[in-house]
Amino acid sequence: xxxxxxxxxxxxxxxxxxxxxxxxxxxxxxxxxxxxxxxxxxxxxxxxxxxxxxxxxxxxxxxxxxxxxxxxxxxxxxxxxxxxxxxxxxxxxxxxxxxxxxxxxxxxxxxxxxxxxxxxxxxxxxxxxxxxxxxxxxxxxxxxxxxxxxxxxxxxxxxxxxxxxxxxxxxxxxxxxxxxxxxxxxxxxxxxxxxxxxxxxxxxxxxxxxxxxxxxxxxxxxxxxxxxxxxxxxxxxxxxxxxxxxxxxxxxxxxxxxxxxxxxxxxxxxxxxxxxxxxxxxxxxxxxxxxxxxxxxxxxxxxxxxxxxxxxxxxxxxxxxxxxxxxxxxxxxxxxxxxxxxxxxxxxxxxxxxxxxxxxxxxxxxxxxxxxxxxxxxxx
Amino acid sequence: xxxxxxxxxxxxxxxxxxxxxxxxxxxxxxxxxxxxxxxxxxxxxxxxxxxxxxxxxxxxxxxxxxxxxxxxxxxxxxxxxxxxxxxxxxxxxxxxxxxxxxxxxxxxxxxxxxxxxxxxxxxxxxxxxxxxxxxxxxxxxxxxxxxxxxxxxxxxxxxxxxxxxxxxxxxxxxxxxxxxxxxxxxxxxxxxxxxxxxxxxxxxxxxxxxxxxxxxxxxxxxxxxxxxxxxxxxxxxxxxxxxxxxxxxxxxxxxxxxxxxxxxxxxxxxxxxxxxxxxxxxxxxxxxxxxxxxxxxxxx
Amino acid sequence: xxxxxxxxxxxxxxxxxxxxxxxxxxxxxxxxxxxxxxxxxxxxxxxxxxxxxxxxxxxxxxxxxxxxxxxxxxxxxxxxxxxxxxxxxxxxxxxxxxxxxxxxxxxxxxxxxxxxxxxxxxxxxxxxxxxxxxxxxxxxxxxxxxxxxxxxxxxxxxxxxxxxxxxxxxxxxxxxxxxxxxxxxxxxxxxxxxxxxxxxxxxxxxxxxxxxxxxxxxxxxxxxxxxxxxxxxxxxxxxxxxxxxxxxxxxxxxxxxxxxxxxxxxxxxxxx
Numbered sequence: 001x002x003x004x005x006x007x008x009x010x011x012x013x014x015x016x017x018x019x020x021x022x023x024x025x026x027x028x029x030x031x032x033x034x035x036x037x038x039x040x041x042x043x044x045x046x047x048x049x050x051x052x053x054x055x056x057x058x059x060x061x062x063x064x065x066x067x068x069x070x071x072x073x074x075x076x077x078x079x080x081x082x083x084x085x086x087x088x089x090x091x092x093x094x095x096x097x098x099x100x101x102x103x104x105x106x107x108x109x110x111x112x113x114x115x116x117x118x119x120x121x122x123x124x125x126x127x128x129x130x131x132x133x134x135x136x137x138x139x140x141x142x143x144x145x146x147x148x149x150x151x152x153x154x155x156x157x158x159x160x161x162x163x164x165x166x167x168x169x170x171x172x173x174x175x176x177x178x179x180x181x182x183x184x185x186x187x188x189x190x191x192x193x194x195x196x197x198x199x200x201x202x203x204x205x206x207x208x209x210x211x212x213x214x215x216x217x218x219x220x221x222x223x224x225x226x227x228x229x230x231x232x233x234x235x236x237x238x239x240x241x242x243x244x245x246x247x248x249x250x251x252x253x254x255x256x257x258x259x260x261x262x263x264x265x266x267x268x269x270x271x272x273x274x275x276x277x278x279x280x281x282x283x284x285x286x287x288x289x290x291x292x293x294x295x296x297x298x299x300x301x302x303x304x305x306x307x308x309x310x311x312x313x314x315x316x317x318x319x320x321x322x323x324x325x326x327x328x329x330x331x332x333x334x335x336x337x338x339x340x341x342x343x344x345x346x347x348x349x350x351x352x353x354x355x356x357x358x359x360x361x362x363x364x365x366x367x368x369x370x371x372x373x374x375x376x377x378x379x380x
Numbered sequence: 381x382x383x384x385x386x387x388x389x390x391x392x393x394x395x396x397x398x399x400x401x402x403x404x405x406x407x408x409x410x411x412x413x414x415x416x417x418x419x420x421x422x423x424x425x426x427x428x429x430x431x432x433x434x435x436x437x438x439x440x441x442x443x444x445x446x447x448x449x450x451x452x453x454x455x456x457x458x459x460x461x462x463x464x465x466x467x468x469x470x471x472x473x474x475x476x477x478x479x480x481x482x483x484x485x486x487x488x489x490x491x492x493x494x495x496x497x498x499x500x501x502x503x504x505x506x507x508x509x510x511x512x513x514x515x516x517x518x519x520x521x522x523x524x525x526x527x528x529x530x531x532x533x534x535x536x537x538x539x540x541x542x543x544x545x546x547x548x549x550x551x552x553x554x555x556x557x558x559x560x561x562x563x564x565x566x567x568x569x570x571x572x573x574x575x576x577x578x579x580x581x582x583x584x585x586x587x588x589x590x591x592x593x594x595x596x597x598x599x600x601x602x603x604x605x606x607x608x609x610x611x612x613x614x615x616x617x618x619x620x621x622x623x624x625x626x627x628x629x630x631x632x633x634x635x636x637x638x639x640x641x642x643x644x645x646x647x648x649x650x651x652x653x654x655x656x657x658x659x660x661x662x663x664x665x666x667x668x669x670x671x672x673x674x675x676x677x678x679x680x
Numbered sequence: 681x682x683x684x685x686x687x688x689x690x691x692x693x694x695x696x697x698x699x700x701x702x703x704x705x706x707x708x709x710x711x712x713x714x715x716x717x718x719x720x721x722x723x724x725x726x727x728x729x730x731x732x733x734x735x736x737x738x739x740x741x742x743x744x745x746x747x748x749x750x751x752x753x754x755x756x757x758x759x760x761x762x763x764x765x766x767x768x769x770x771x772x773x774x775x776x777x778x779x780x781x782x783x784x785x786x787x788x789x790x791x792x793x794x795x796x797x798x799x800x801x802x803x804x805x806x807x808x809x810x811x812x813x814x815x816x817x818x819x820x821x822x823x824x825x826x827x828x829x830x831x832x833x834x835x836x837x838x839x840x841x842x843x844x845x846x847x848x849x850x851x852x853x854x855x856x857x858x859x860x861x862x863x864x865x866x867x868x869x870x871x872x873x874x875x876x877x878x879x880x881x882x883x884x885x886x887x888x889x890x891x892x893x894x895x896x897x898x899x900x901x902x903x904x905x906x907x908x909x910x911x912x913x914x915x916x917x918x919x920x921x922x923x924x925x926x927x928x929x930x931x932x933x934x935x936x937x938x939x940x941x942x943x944x945x946x947x948x949x950x951x952x
Contacts, residue, residue, distance in 0.1 A: 117845070511905070519909050614791070617791065634792045654793045
């Protein structure tokens with residue numbers, strides 16, 4: 001079963017409301033003194049989902065994760081796992097395991113003892129523990145390292161021990177707190193795929209907390225974007241990226257050009273008159289009325305850049321190249337539009353050439369399709 | 381974590397044991413000292429009068445008096461001892477700082493292999509008997525002691541120097557005994573200091589001495605305060621050093637308290653002396669605790 | 681880059697260590713003096729060590745001191761560790777400020793005050809004075825020192841280790857025994873040793889609370905020293921210095937060997 005393929009935006013698991021959700025977070029609030037870390041969050045997660053909580057540090061995502069693990073108790077609200085109320089169940093009685101950001105490997109125990117730790121707490125017979133530990137070490141390809149101590153392992157190996165340890169008890173739910181943050185970029189990418197494969201192989205519900213949007217989009221079938229203790233949007237990676245629901249989400253995932261403006265006309269295609277950019281025409285999404293203040297978001301890679309004036313009159317504007325950043329596969333142009341807006345354009349470097357077609361200070365035209373613009377109606 | 385099923389969690393028990401211990405054996409005794417400082421001495425067992433009398437009312441009647449304190453104030457001996465203790469403790473602290481700071485700095489900046497060895501050399505005397513180390517100085521300083529013998533043998537002096545049983549030997553004894561207490565917190569502070577700060581200062585054109593004054597010294601202030609309090613507070617109440625190395629005119633409150641208690645058997649006056657000393661030390665102790673809390677990672 | 685160690689620092693270090701160690705060196709030297717004077721050398725002899733062995737009073741006192749010191753060290757390590765946890769891990773609780781105060785004040789409180797206060801308590805409640813009162817008084821101030829050492833170690837411990845253990849199904853008490861205690865072990869050992877030496881070293885508090893019955897080693901030494909210097913005390917001092925030095929050197933060597941092994945392990949880990 002490929003969990004990724006079942007996650008086309010139209011068939012997002014959240015819409016599957018007939019069966020009761022596997023994990024239900026109900027109006028959960030967590031306060032530390034006067035600080036509200038998690039603010040009235042409700043969230044349903046289905047069995048076997050790979051779910052990501054995405055947000056900047058301090059947004060409340062880790063607190064939410066720790067409440068699922070039982071390491072924090074919600075100030076208000078309930079947490080249900082597989083139909084059972086877990087709100088006040090201590091961590092050592094929950095069918096939930098966690099992979100810690102620091103890995104939290106017990107430094108005085110060998111790799112095998114670390115993996116066996118949880119099983120021993122359940123008083124599993126010794127021979128079964130042995131078999132299970134061997135199985136888990138095989139899963140993460142660390143059979144050779146069973147007798148080593150954690151400090152005798154490299155960062156990537158430690159990460160895998162932590163994963164094996166948290167999976168050994170076959171929890172109903174695995175929580176991963178920034179699982180890849182301590183690894184370097186190359187290893188991180190490789191491990192992302194390993195994590196996905198393992199999740200598919202063993203079929204456990206994963207919830208991962210991360211601040212890295214690429215990681216969230218690669219790993220997860222659904223993403224919840226959090227800020228200030230509130231979930232701003234839940235959806236598949238494509239949904240949250242291509243159809244951000246508000247300014248924060250649009251801006252947090254990738255880069256974006258955000259044009260503030262006023263709705264000009266709603267008859268036919270929606271037309272927005274922007275303050276610092278051109279007239280824009282877009283597919284209507286959401287209920288708006290003429291004269292309403294809105295914003296239009298356009299992803300940099302959806303914009304075409306050229307020296308010729310495009311044929312269309314809408315979604316096209318003239319400007320001057322201010323900066324060019326060559327990044328190998330793409331080049332990023334910063335273009336000052338005639339209206340004053342500083343736009344960002346990502347262009348694929350499709351041809352192999354040492355000479356740029358477009359150079360600094362060149363006069364250029366930007367244009368994009370009607371579908372590229374996203375209408376955002378939340379208050380700025 | 382939530383409380384256990386029986387209402388009392390292991391956590392509560394874990395706090396309660398040391399808490400009660402300290403309440404009973406550390407705090408309560410001070411209340412008794414305070415109470416007793418208002419009593420009168422008696423030739424009895426125990427040798428003091430009652431301070432509260434039960435007269436049948438709701439509250440016991442206070443029958444104590446302030447005579448012990450009046451007595452302390454009326455006699456020059458006590459006031460001089462008080463001032464003397466402060467003076468000796470203060471100058472000893474400054475001396476410890478003057479000797480200890482360069483030593484701590486030297487250890488903190490020493491090459492890694494040396495650092496542990498040097499630190500161990502500072503700690504070692506701290507673990508060996510304090511009494512014996514003070515005693516060692518008697519053999520060195522007395523009239524026909526090692527130092528005088530050597531100096532006379534070398535022909536530097538003809539007459540033995542009078543260097544035992546006076547203020548000098550008390551200073552020497554305190555600095556000697558308390559030097560490790562100054563070096564250790566200073567070292568802890570200096571070793572933690574980010575060396576790139578010094579490199580940044582040098583990079584910005586600061587000369588080494590200027591860097592020390594404008595970067596190292598201000599950043600090491602917490603270490604200086606901690607070390608100074610660790611020396612000053614116990615030094616004020618020091619008994620062994622003035623007793624063994626001091627002369628008859630070396631009056632210090634610790635010695636006065638001891639004598640009131642053991643020789644005069646005047647427990648109420650000894651208590652009044654203790655309270656007077658505590659009043660003096662309250663502010664330094666609070667400063668020390670503030671620092672100590674920060675060091676030990678107190679929750680804010 | 682000049683690491684900032686100047687000649688001035690080196691000189692101060694040398695002078696400082698000479699100052700710290702010269703008296704101890706001379707003490708040891710004159711413990712082997714044949715004559716009765718501890719300032720005039722009159723030939724090598726170990727006779728003072730022999731006399732020490734037959735000094736009933738000193739042996740008796742040493743035995744008392746060792747008993748008190750070991751009970752004290754054990755109790756202080758337990759109570760001090762609990763104190764450290766209460767202060768570093770339990771967040772806020774009622775009376776925390778008072779608790780912090782009581783747990784740090786003994787570190788600097790002059791011995792004469794502590795001694796007098798504790799004695800008055802025992803007299804007040806009619807507790808017979810002797811070994812038990814000395815032990816209790818010692819535990820009270822030793823636990824504060826243990827707490828300092830353990831707190832430093834707790835502060836450097838990754839809290840998620842405990843959380844991980846509980847997450848994997850270990851109850852709080854089990855977590856404490858299986859995870860926390862082994863990780864705290866170095867601090868517990870040094871806390872125990874410190875409490876042991878503090879007790880062995882205390883004269884003033886013991887003198888106040890001892891009563892007529894029990895005499896500790898420092899009390900006997902003090903009464904002898906007050907009468908004048910004696911090579912026997914030098915011999916005793918030498919033994920103490922020797923024992924302590926051996927203990928510390930062993931501890932340091934073990935520690936350093938662990939460090940070295942760790943360094944090799946780390947290299948191994950780099951290679952995979």
